[in-house]
Amino acid sequence: MPFHNKPVMPKGFSCASKNCGLKIDEKDLSLFYSDTPAGAAAVFTINRFCGAPVIAGREIIRAGILQAIVVNSKVSNVGTGEQGISNAKRMGAAAARELGIPAGSVIMSSTGVIARQLPIELIEEGVKGMKKLLTPDPLVGAEGIMTTDTYSKALSLSAGNSVITIIGKGSGMIEPNMATMLIYIFTDAEFSAEELDSMLREAVHTSFNMLSVDTDTSTSDTCVIMANGLAGKVDKDEFLSRLKEACIGMTKLLARDGEGASKLLTATVNGAYDEKEARYLAKLIINSPLIKTMAYGADPNIGRVLMAIGKGFDCHIDRSKVEVSIGGKLVYKNESRIDFNEDEVRKLLSGELVDIIVELHVGNSCATAYGCDLTEGYIKENASYYSS
């Protein structure tokens, strides 16, 4: 594993979290801070009902410099009109005052219930004194941004002299086009905002944008990268390759902790006509409820995989060339089921990973998508989640 045993904030970064009264007991407010202004880039949800912090964030990130991120959980500030935008800005301003930095160098996120106004006074009051709580432990910051996640998520790895640390939350209402809900990437490497922007987009393309828990794209998805340069210059190729690794690592953590999930589900499509079709087909597989329940049931159901590929109505598919492997076992080739030991494959699928590989043999492109199984846990969680 390339990841550090214990994640740590890179040089000059710190974070804090606390309860400010939005939730009853649990932490609901997090702050991420760089001692010095950092180059920054971000990508956001493309959901048309995006939240107020996303609307405000798109403006803020244009300058390419950030020094802090403030995040609340419990209320998402979505579907809240002009008052929502104003509240988002007040939240950023409150964090800037506490940290003694310009308001324009703070980006905001909110996650939780939709169509409720943010209790902004609680947040303004809560953020006071948080500077004293700042710590280099990223899991502390991760705690305040959780909603239905079952544990806080952070990972670190090295890239040359620098460290890359990702803090994330996910769980439900997650599908591509900025799949994850909230992802914050910190590094002490030195890069310009432009370089960060292009590297972030490239890394997100094969990681968070290939993640789907339930096909439902959140209105609040945000992924920010900040680079304060305290570790100096790092080879760009090496950095990008480590950044991709880190993003895929966090993608798997989020998928595995999808609402109600008991397994990580991955689908790889090889030999596709082009990358677009490879990505589309891989996502069709991980998004199919019948495949998700098959993963849960640990059953190597060839029919459901063929069905899912067949939903690529406009893709280049030659039925006679398709090969399917489930759990590393070739199960379908030459338009017929291969005789395999089903009990053996069921055993392979009963662990924490269900892995589907499809060889199309019509081109040279490939893609991998990340998801999870669909269990009674997802139903229970979402049928009993009251919006008020």
Added chain:
Amino acid sequence: MPFHNKPVMPKGFSCASKNCGLKIDEKDLSLFYSDTPAGAAAVFTINRFCGAPVIAGREIIRAGILQAIVVNSKVSNVGTGEQGISNAKRMGAAAARELGIPAGSVIMSSTGVIARQLPIELIEEGVKGMKKLLTPDPLVGAEGIMTTDTYSKALSLSAGNSVITIIGKGSGMIEPNMATMLIYIFTDAEFSAEELDSMLREAVHTSFNMLSVDTDTSTSDTCVIMANGLAGKVDKDEFLSRLKEACIGMTKLLARDGEGASKLLTATVNGAYDEKEARYLAKLIINSPLIKTMAYGADPNIGRVLMAIGKGFDCHIDRSKVEVSIGGKLVYKNESRIDFNEDEVRKLLSGELVDIIVELHVGNSCATAYGCDLTEGYIKENASYYSS
């Protein structure tokens, strides 16, 4: 209700069903028959892994004349290569021999497990003697085509002097682009194959193609209409309007009996930019797992509806104009939640229907989509369905 209290096959039509040994005890083979050759049309799944009967059926329907339909359940004859095509043809030929009609006037369907060869000898043997079992009760024919349906489905209504009777099965692996698995429409009205084809496509457009149980498009979806003309000519406009009614009626029956479903879920989008966007958005709503679980939980969750609309990334949406009603109650307008009595709405949603209406106010097009809630029942059914 426009439907007859008791469905009946139109003049000159009859059907039969029996167990031929594919299933242990339950009926697994059905025959539908017209005393005289009938004008006919059909639409099929667009899944790229379509079954052998679909491939063969596309050829057969070109002549525009049918006299019988033979259907087996338990094995779908999908992913079976050349041998599958040959078996499908043998199945049609066996039915033609039994009925004493040309092989080319019989269309075949198979539904059930994928990637297993059809036990064709059992079917050839089983179809013998079925002519003597023919009855005018459509529910008898409906019994032999069931897979995970919880009850057999047929309905009849009058169109002028004629009768329209639809027999259908559905339940899982169902989503638009020929949503339903197997639908057979019989009428004694007199129409040419061309007229039937255009009317069928128009009726399917607003009914079965707006149905989704789980977004998974079956490899076997087939919808056939046969018109033997024994009731003479019927006004075409009147017939089409009754045909649409009948198809929507069957669509609701199939949605309500979706795998594990406890409720019918409908979504209507009004004031859309064009019909394509109205249909797309209505389907986004009924397909969202978060909305499906919200329906199950009888919770009026505005956020999930906004999120689902927002997934129309390329649609014309003006956030400030969107209005949402749930269970007949206006809950969101002017970019804010309307103060409503939540317990009252929960009571409205706790029945057999959850109805979502979205007013976009950007155009004049509308569409309604049909689905069902997502419950533990769906998970149980599909996680324990073994493919062998």
